[in-house]
Amino acid sequence: MIKKELLNSALIEVILNRLACELIENHGDFSNSVLIGLQPRGLFVLNRIVDLLQKTTGNTLAHGALDTTFFRDDFRRRDEPLLANQTKIDVLLEGKKIVFVDDVLYSGRSVRSALDAIQSFGRPAEIELLVLIDRRFSRQLPIQPNYTGKRVDSLDSQRVLVEWKEEAKKDCVYLIKPKA
Amino acid sequence: MSELSVNHLLGIKDLSRSDIELIFNTADQFKDVINRPIKKVPSLRDITIVNLFFENSTRTRLSFELAEKRLSADTLNFSASSSSVKKGETLIDTVNNILSMKVDMVVMRHPNPGAAEFLSRNVDSTIINAGDGAHEHPTQALLDAYSIREKHKNLEGKKVVIVGDILHSRVALSNIFCLQKLGAEVQVCGPTTLIPKYIKGLGVAVSHSLEESLAWCDVANMLRVQHERQELQYFPSIREYSQQYGITMNHLERLDKEITIMHPGPINRGVEISSEVADSDYSIILNQVENGVAIRMAVLYLLASKNKMNFKD
Numbered sequence A: 001m002i003k004k005e006l007l008n009s010a011l012i013e014v015i016l017n018r019l020a021c022e023l024i025e026n027h028g029d030f031s032n033s034v035l036i037g038l039q040p041r042g043l044f045v046l047n048r049i050v051d052l053l054q055k056t057t058g059n060t061l062a063h064g065a066l067d068t069t070f071f072r073d074d075f076r077r078r079d080e081p082l083l084a085n086q087t088k089i090d091v092l093l094e095g096k097k098i099v100f101v102d103d104v105l106y107s108g109r110s111v112r113s114a115l116d117a118i119q120s121f122g123r124p125a126e127i128e129l130l131v132l133i134d135r136r137f138s139r140q141l142p143i144q145p146n147y148t149g150k151r152v153d154s155l156d157s158q159r160v161l162v163e164w165k166e167e168a169k170k171d172c173v174y175l176i177k178p179k180a
Numbered sequence B: 001m002s003e004l005s006v007n008h009l010l011g012i013k014d015l016s017r018s019d020i021e022l023i024f025n026t027a028d029q030f031k032d033v034i035n036r037p038i039k040k041v042p043s044l045r046d047i048t049i050v051n052l053f054f055e056n057s058t059r060t061r062l063s064f065e066l067a068e069k070r071l072s073a074d075t076l077n078f079s080a081s082s083s084s085v086k087k088g089e090t091l092i093d094t095v096n097n098i099l100s101m102k103v104d105m106v107v108m109r110h111p112n113p114g115a116a117e118f119l120s121r122n123v124d125s126t127i128i129n130a131g132d133g134a135h136e137h138p139t140q141a142l143l144d145a146y147s148i149r150e151k152h153k154n155l156e157g158k159k160v161v162i163v164g165d166i167l168h169s170r171v172a173l174s175n176i177f178c179l180q181k182l183g184a185e186v187q188v189c190g191p192t193t194l195i196p197k198y199i200k201g202l203g204v205a206v207s208h209s210l211e212e213s214l215a216w217c218d219v220a221n222m223l224r225v226q227h228e229r230q231e232l233q234y235f236p237s238i239r240e241y242s243q244q245y246g247i248t249m250n251h252l253e254r255l256d257k258e259i260t261i262m263h264p265g266p267i268n269r270g271v272e273i274s275s276e277v278a279d280s281d282y283s284i285i286l287n288q289v290e291n292g293v294a295i296r297m298a299v300l301y302l303l304a305s306k307n308k309m310n311f312k313d
Helices: A009-027 A042-057 A109-121 B017-033 B059-070 B091-099 B115-122 B138-152 B170-181 B210-216 B238-245 B249-254 B285-306
Strands: A002-007 A033-038 A063-066 A097-105 A126-135 A147-152 A159-163 A172-177 B048-053 B074-079 B105-110 B126-132 B159-163 B185-189 B205-207 B219-222 B260-262
Touching (some): A009 A042, A009 A147, A033 A109, A126 A159, B017 B138, B048 B059, B048 B091, B059 B126, B105 B285, B138 B285, B159 B170, B159 B210, B260 B285
Parallel strands (some): A033 A063, A097 A126, B048 B074, B105 B126, B159 B185
Antiparallel strands (some): A002 A172
16 A cells, blocks of 8 residues: 655645635625535534634634435445434525535535435525545546545545544645555 | 444344444434434335334334334334234234335334244344334333433443333333443332342342332333233232332432433323323433434334345346
């Protein structure tokens, strides 16, 4: 297994700041917007972005966590079932502008299940997608991000690993290749 | 661990502590689901479940049916009183006929102890025991323990007394297994005639005084006197039973601590529990019913996830 560093913590910081600015451009004071982190790993990105936005705008941002386990299309097909995580959405989503936040966009299937799952909380006015990493040639469904941190071209046999200083030593994005 | 160690839910006896914890953690998420404006998830939309009830039931049958519908499963209901069982069909034949209509899971209540296990060995389907005679009622025990966990955070070291007709109760046996696996201490309390002779072999203490048991416990689970299973006279009169083992506000007000009162239902007001206690803040009876749906969703979901999709043939 070969582990190659794609982004270091300084670069991640720059990218997160840029993403926050792009969100402000489209959402203004966020009074009608809700940021939703996709469980489990989208929450790391969400918390960073929310912190940045609250510091910049001075407003409190509506945000939540969405778990899509019960809405996935691979139930009874995976060898190792997924564990369900907490969904925490304390705001009404009817008529709101939603931004899904995740770390890596790969096949697009998690986002598809999130589009299903979010309907349990009302009918949003629109839904956008923000991802830190877009593995752009790996899509299995017609789903594209509105805000992208970095595009990565990778093979299906490779894996992108995003580590955060909240759980590992430092913020870092790696490309993991199996040994040839 | 993300998978149960069993393929059927026949009794708590077969479950490990980590199985029970997996069911509880999954039920946490389903409890959130059933409190949303839209209370459904699509997980089991390609699964068909039959509810086979060879014995009367309101709560358990409705709770299972609702859990199945909240998971988007298709459901069939069967009650023995209006079926071909009356015409002499055997259990295995009845179930195999239903399964040949492409049914994936069977929820069964049956008056004979061991019926669920017997079925699991003889038919090709996932079996969930919804009560087999005086043997086990696993989902009731899970929802009881889950409700205690919800109120007291942790079951480790908690003292739970089960009061009443232990002899005829499947709830008691499943509760004993479940609570002990989660580290709680269990005592049973009731008249000598309604306590099985060898119950101490399960590691539970026995008491014949309700006052002493209440002073000892953190949680009291009051059972109904099961007249329909009693072929003998086990105590002189309902009035006498009620005076010795019926819980009243007097009992609770005399204690120097606040205990939690549970009841698996249906309650006989004024027999094992007074109306004031049943409707008081001590009681979590209606929370138990709500949690029952979440627990049954978790059990059905986790068992269904072991039933892998087959695209061959």
